[in-house]
Each structure stands twice: as structure tokens, then as C-alpha cells.
Amino acid sequence: GFHGASHKFIAERSAELLGRDDVAERARNLYVNAGASPVDGPDLRIVSCHMGGSSSITGIRNGVAIDTSMGMSPQSGLPQNNRVGDLDSHALPFVMRKTGLTADEAQEIMCKQSGLQGVSGVSNDLRDIAEAAEQGNERAQLALDLFVHQARHWIGAFHFDLNGIDALVFTAGIGENRSPLRADICANLENLGIKIDVEKNNNTRAEEAVISTDDSPVKVMIIPTNEELVVGREVKRFLDNR
Numbered sequence: 177g178f179h180g181a182s183h184k185f186i187a188e189r190s191a192e193l194l195g196r197d198d199v200a201e202r203a204r205n206l207y208v209n210a211g212a213s214p215v216d217g218p219d220l221r222i223v224s225c226h227m228g229g230s231s232s233i234t235g236i237r238n239g240v241a242i243d244t245s246m247g248m249s250p251q252s253g254l255p256q257n258n259r260v261g262d263l264d265s266h267a268l269p270f271v272m273r274k275t276g277l278t279a280d281e282a283q284e285i286m287c288k289q290s291g292l293q294g295v296s297g298v299s300n301d302l303r304d305i306a307e308a309a310e311q312g313n314e315r316a317q318l319a320l321d322l323f324v325h326q327a328r329h330w331i332g333a334f335h336f337d338l339n340g341i342d343a344l345v346f347t348a349g350i351g352e353n354r355s356p357l358r359a360d361i362c363a364n365l366e367n368l369g370i371k372i373d374v375e376k377n378n379n380t381r382a383e384e385a386v387i388s389t390d391d392s393p394v395k396v397m398i399i400p401t402n403e404e405l406v407v408g409r410e411v412k413r414f415l416d417n418r
């Protein structure tokens with residue numbers, strides 16, 4: 177999907193951090209050998225949450241993405257900073273008929289004035305939205321709640337598809353930095369094996385860390401993404417293969 181380079185990095189790095197070099201190597205070599213060699217050990221199941229200006233969530237088995245929250249375009253899935261995210265398909269013609277918007281105007285609004293910005297009416301930056309919510313702005317709080325709800329929806333979908341997960345990884349501007357949001361996303365999931373360590377979560381920003389409790393069956397991790405490395409490697413591969 178749209179965040180492929182980021183999720184690819186997370187697939188590789190999370191496997192390394194979990195001591196599964198066989199899976200990391202498979203993830204690293206995936207573009208070269210699409211039918212990558214099978215892994216030796218048990219399945220390694222990861223959910224990668226890329227949450228930033230754009231956000232997407234991907235389920236990964238043994239270094240290979242099984243599905244992602246974005247669809248044909250990066251409009252779908254989670255609400256984006258100013259793009260709409262998932263929307264009931266009948267909502268669009270309903271609103272167009274009610275308001276007289278043309279298709280071009282509606283698309284422009286969905287691309288530039290929707291998502292977190294549209295719902296909050298405050299800003300497209302989560303820092304401003306969180307500040308407004310703290311001061312009692314209900315629409316700002318609604319935008320935060322919507323984001324958390326959608327994140328849990330997609331994490332839940334991949335948890336099910338993967339028959340449980342070994343690690344839940346947060347990355348990108350929001351995922352790496354916004355501890356209250358990580359806590360809300362992981363709240364009340366003990367029965368799914370996800371237990372956040374409140375102190376570790378509060379004290380970690382933009383660095384590699386495990387923020388789950390020591391006895392949490394699912395490791396919850398922060399891994400700063402490195403899309404530049406993935407793109408750089410692919411350029412080298414392309415040039416080497418010419």
C-alpha cells in the first residue's frame with residue numbers, strides 16, 4: 177500500500193528485535209525474490225501501525241504483508257490529517273444531492289478538508305487537536321475518539337486474520353510521539369494478550385522500545401520508521417540489476 181516502504185522496514189526491524197533473523201532476512205529480500213524462502217520457526221505475526229500525517233495499519237506474517245487498511249487510493253482506512261478515510265459509499269451521493277456539490281468539489285473536500293481536520297474543525301495536526309480537546313473542544317475530542325476507534329478496528333481485523341499476534345508496532349509522527357493515543361488504542365485488551373506498561377509508554381518518544389509489561393504475551397513496540405533506507409536499498413538493487 178501507500179506506506180509500503182515503512183511497513184516493509186517495520187516487518188524487517190521488528191523481526192530483528194524479536195530475535196527472528198530468518199524472518200528479517202525474508203522481509204529484506206522480498207522485492208528481489210517475491211516467492212521468498214520459507215521461514216524455519218513458528219509464524220511471526222506483526223501488526224504495524226504507521227500513524228502520521230497519513231496513517232495505515234498492516235498485518236504481516238513472516239515478513240510478508242497480508243493486508244493493509246488503505247485501498248485503491250490512500251483515502252481509505254483511518255482518518256488522515258485532512259483526508260477522509262473510510263466512508264459509507266452512500267454518504268457521498270446523499271451529501272452531494274443535499275448540498276448541490278459537484279463530484280470535483282466533493283472530492284476536493286474529501287482530499288483537503290476532511291479527516292482529522294474536518295472532524296475537529298481545529299487543525300490537521302494532532303498536537304493542536306489534542307490541546308483543543310484538553311480545553312474542552314468536543315469536536316477535537318471526537319476526532320481523537322474517531323482515530324482511536326478506527327485504529328482498534330483495523331488492529332482487531334488483523335489480530336483475527338493472523339490468528340493472534342506476537343507484536344504490535346507503533347511508528348511515524350503520531351505513533352512514535354503520542355503516548356496518550358497509544359494508551360487509548362491499547363486500553364482493555366488484556367484478554368487479547370496486549371498489556372501496556374503505563375510508565376514505559378509515557379516515557380518513550382521516537383526511540384526503539386518495548387512499552388508492554390514484561391508479562392504481556394504480545395510485545396507492544398515503538399520503532400521509528402526508516403523509509404529512506406528502504407528506498408535507498410531498492411534504488412541500489414535496481415542499479416545493481418541493470
Ligand code: AMP
Pocket residue numbers: 227228229230257300301302303348349350353354
Ligand atoms: P509524519 O507524517 O510521520 O511526519 O507525522 C506528522 C504528524 O505527526 C503531524 O501531523 C503531527 O500530527 C504528528 N506528530 C508529530 N510529533 C508529534 C507529537 N509530539 N505529538 C503528537 N503528534 C505528533
